[in-house]
Amino acid sequence: MQVLVPYTGRDPKSRLSALLSTPERRQFSLAMLRDVVEAVREAGGTPELLAPDPVVTADDPVANGGSADVLDGVSETVDDRPLTVAVNAALDRLDRGQASELAVVMADLALATPTALRRLFAGGGDVAIAPGRGGGTNALVIRDPAFSVDYHGASVRDHREIAATAGLSADVVDSMRLATDVDEPTDLVEVLLHGRGRAREWLVDAGFEIDADDDGRVGITRS
Amino acid sequence: MQVLVPYTGRDPKSRLSALLSTPERRQFSLAMLRDVVEAVREAGGTPELLAPDPVVTADDPVANGGSADVLDGVSETVDDRPLTVAVNAALDRLDRGQASELAVVMADLALATPTALRRLFAGGGDVAIAPGRGGGTNALVIRDPAFSVDYHGASVRDHREIAATAGLSADVVDSMRLATDVDEPTDLVEVLLHGRGRAREWLVDAGFEIDADDDGRVGITRS
Numbered sequence: 001m002q003v004l005v006p007y008t009g010r011d012p013k014s015r016l017s018a019l020l021s022t023p024e025r026r027q028f029s030l031a032m033l034r035d036v037v038e039a040v041r042e043a044g045g046t047p048e049l050l051a052p053d054p055v056v057t058a059d060d061p062v063a064n065g066g067s068a069d070v071l072d073g074v075s076e077t078v079d080d081r082p083l084t085v086a087v088n089a090a091l092d093r094l095d096r097g098q099a100s101e102l103a104v105v106m107a108d109l110a111l112a113t114p115t116a117l118r119r120l121f122a123g124g125g126d127v128a129i130a131p132g133r134g135g136g137t138n139a140l141v142i143r144d145p146a147f148s149v150d151y152h153g154a155s156v157r158d159h160r161e162i163a164a165t166a167g168l169s170a171d172v173v174d175s176m177r178l179a180t181d182v183d184e185p186t187d188l189v190e191v192l193l194h195g196r197g198r199a200r201e202w203l204v205d206a207g208f209e210i211d212a213d214d215d216g217r218v219g220i221t222r223s
Numbered sequence: 224m225q226v227l228v229p230y231t232g233r234d235p236k237s238r239l240s241a242l243l244s245t246p247e248r249r250q251f252s253l254a255m256l257r258d259v260v261e262a263v264r265e266a267g268g269t270p271e272l273l274a275p276d277p278v279v280t281a282d283d284p285v286a287n288g289g290s291a292d293v294l295d296g297v298s299e300t301v302d303d304r305p306l307t308v309a310v311n312a313a314l315d316r317l318d319r320g321q322a323s324e325l326a327v328v329m330a331d332l333a334l335a336t337p338t339a340l341r342r343l344f345a346g347g348g349d350v351a352i353a354p355g356r357g358g359g360t361n362a363l364v365i366r367d368p369a370f371s372v373d374y375h376g377a378s379v380r381d382h383r384e385i386a387a388t389a390g391l392s393a394d395v396v397d398s399m400r401l402a403t404d405v406d407e408p409t410d411l412v413e414v415l416l417h418g419r420g421r422a423r424e425w426l427v428d429a430g431f432e433i434d435a436d437d438d439g440r441v442g443i444t445r446s
Contacts, residue, residue: 131416134413134439134441153435153436154433154435156416174338176401179402184440189357193358212377212380216357216406217406218357218358218377
């Protein structure tokens with residue numbers, strides 16, 4: 001299955017700017033992207049970046065990340081229109097019969113594992129939806145050209161309605177790993193506790209650790 | 224399977240006090256408890272309340288909630304010690320051979336469905352752990368008396384370590400529905416978007432709705 005992975009290097013993870021500098025946010029976002037690309041591949045998918053600027057081919061030591069990088073050989077579609085427009089343009093492949101199914105997996109799902117993605121890919125509905133925390137849509141599989149995306153607002157609700165209006169069946173994938181997109185400081189707690197890849201390692205190297213002193217949900221500190 | 228459902232009616236859901244009055248927090252917490260008890264039963268479990276004060280038998284119109292209530296006939300263990308102590312005391316049944324497995328499912332899992340709970344109950348490990356948002360442990364299945372709970376701090380990490388130290392296998396259940404305990408205002412968004420029972424209905428009746436105007440994660444408003 002072709003798996004689109006939307007990513008932007010333009011002011012990435014801006015809601016983490018209280019904790020991370022601009023170069024750090026770029027490094028961290030690329031660590032998450034690499035984790036997602038690797039998990040997609042291990043789950044049997046063919047990852048394909050969808051980005052407003054070239055990522056893989058950029059002459060950028062941060063982006064290139066050394067030899068034998070997981071991003072080597074990953075194809076890219078460069079489209080600098082808003083996310084919804086760019087994804088819907090890519091979904092035209094279903095209309096044109098160039099693919100029978102297509103997935104969209106966000107680049108900031110730092111907890112995504114091959115097991116969680118296999119559950120997403122294996123569903124049989126016309127559409128499979130993995131909700132994100134706070135009303136978002138973190139991952140989709142689309143098997144019918146009548147479906148289109150709309151990432152603005154409470155998109156998970158909108159995507160269920162778009163499917164229903166088009167008479168399509170929609171499976172909802174119940175996964176904490178796929179529900180956890182990393183946008184806000186509290187999300188870093190989840191990466192430290194449950195992550196297994198580069199993103200967690202990056203945070204640990206940057207000095208972040210769990211602060212479990214508080215009652216209620218735990219926080220993070222940076223040394 | 225016997226399924227302990229810890230609940231407290233003492234200042235319940237205190238972190239929602241900016242949005243809900245004290246009587247409202249009590250009503251809402253009981254709506255969630257009823258949803259959880261019903262889901263446990265539909266998943267094949269035998270729910271049993273674990274509470275510092277009697278819930279079911281209380282002469283309290285809010286608690287009793289009318290005729291043919293889902294809480295009718297549910298057994299209760301009244302134990303006013305801290306949660307960790309009370310749960311470990313209940314786990315003594317495994318030691319005494321009175322049960323071969325025991326589950327603990329928190330009363331504020333307003334998104335829990337029978338399907339999600341069946342996945343929890345079906346795991347084969349000595350321990351099955353459903354992590355909660357922010358480092359908590361929202362649900363457990365325990366099949367070995369060598370395990371004990373510790374709900375303070377980053378309990379999901381502690382529970383993995385307690386299992387490992389005792390040489391027990393631990394399955395982690397990847398479920399957004401079980402990961403969503405309802406403690407904070409942003410959690411109400413999840414109940415409105417993904418809930419299917421009394422808790423969602425209570426919020427709708429109380430005038431809460433999704434506020435999707437913002438970019439990023441959506442919020443709630445109250446009319």
